[in-house]
Amino acid sequence: MPATPSTSPPAIVTHHVRYAFADGVATITFCRPERLNSLTFESYAELRDLFATLQHHDEVRAVVLTGEGRGFCSGGDVESIIAELFARDAAGLVEFTRMTGALIGNIKKLRKPVIAALNGLAVGAGAVMAIACDFRIAAPSAKIGFIFPKVGLCGADMGAAYLLPRLIGLSKATELLFLGDPIDAHEALRIGLYHQVVADGESALERARELAMRLASGPAFAHSMTKQMLDAELGMSLDQALEAEAQAQTLCMLHPDFRTAYDGWSKKTPIVFAGAPGPFQDKPARNKPGQDKPGQVKP
DSSP states (O other), X not given: OOOOOOOXXXXXXXXXXXXXXXXXXXXXXXXXXXXXXXXXXXHHHHHHXXXXXXXXXXXXXXXXXXXXXXXEEOOBOIIIIIHHHHTOOHHHHHHHHHHHHHHHHHHHHOSSOEEEEEOSEEETHHHHXXXXXXXXXXXXTOOEEOOGGGGTOOSOOTTXXXXXXXXXXXXXXXXXXXXXXXXXXXXXXXXXXXXXXXXXXXXXXXXXXXHHXXXXXXXXXXXXXXXXXXXXXXGSOHHHHHHHHHHHHHHHHHSHHHHHXXXXXXXXXXXXXXXXXXXXXXXXXXXXXXXXEEOEEOO
C-alpha cells in the first residue's frame, strides 16, 4: 500500500541569512558582520519569502531577528545595491521598493510574535525591520536611525511613516524621519521605541530568546489573535473594535487552550498549551535557553 504523502511544509533552507530553530523559537540572523549586516537584493528577497513561509510552520511559535557581530543591520548595501539602482528605470525601481515593502508586510502579517534583538546599530532598512517587529530588546550600543534623508531619499520608506507614528507619536516620528539622525538606545527606550535595554555585559539576544521561549510556551492561537487585533483595530472605531474583540474572544473561548488553562490553574498542575514545546512559563525564565539547532545555510 503506498505511503500517505506528507502534508508537512518543507524544511527551511536559507542562503543569505542564518536560520535556526529550537524549543518553538525560530532565530533569523543577519550574517554579514564585515558589512555591518547590510542587505543585498538576494537577502531582501529571501527575508521576504522566509517570513511568508514561517506562517505555514506550526512548530514555530515565536521568532527572533538579530545580527551577527557589532551591528543589527545597516540597511541596503551601498556597493551591491546603489550602483544597480542608478541603472534602473522607474519600473525597475518600483519593483525593488515594492519588494522591500513586501518584506515589512510579511513581518507584520506573520501571526506569531517577532522579537528584534538589537545587538548593535540599526539604520535604514534595518531600523524599519526593527519597528515592524512586535518587541525590541536592545544592547546599550544599539543606536537606531531612519537615515533615508541623509542619502537624498524621503523618510517614508518600507512603511516607516506608517509604523513609526503608531509607536512613538506623530511629533517625534516627524523629527526622526525628516532629520534622519540616529538616537541612542536609552533615548529609544525613553520614547517607547525599545521595550528593554539590557545592562552592560548582558546579551540582548539571550534576553530576547528568554522572551521568545516564554511566548512560545503560551497559547499560540490566542497570541495570533492578539497580534491580528492590535493591527486591525488601529483603523476601527470604538464600536467596531468592541465587536471585533467580542468575536475574537469568542473564538479563543472555543479553542481547547481555554479549557487547558482553566484545568491547570484550578488543579494547580502544569499548563501545556496545544503544540507548545513545554509547560507554560507564566513568569520570565532566567535560566539559559537551549541551544539552537542550525538550519542549512548555503553560501
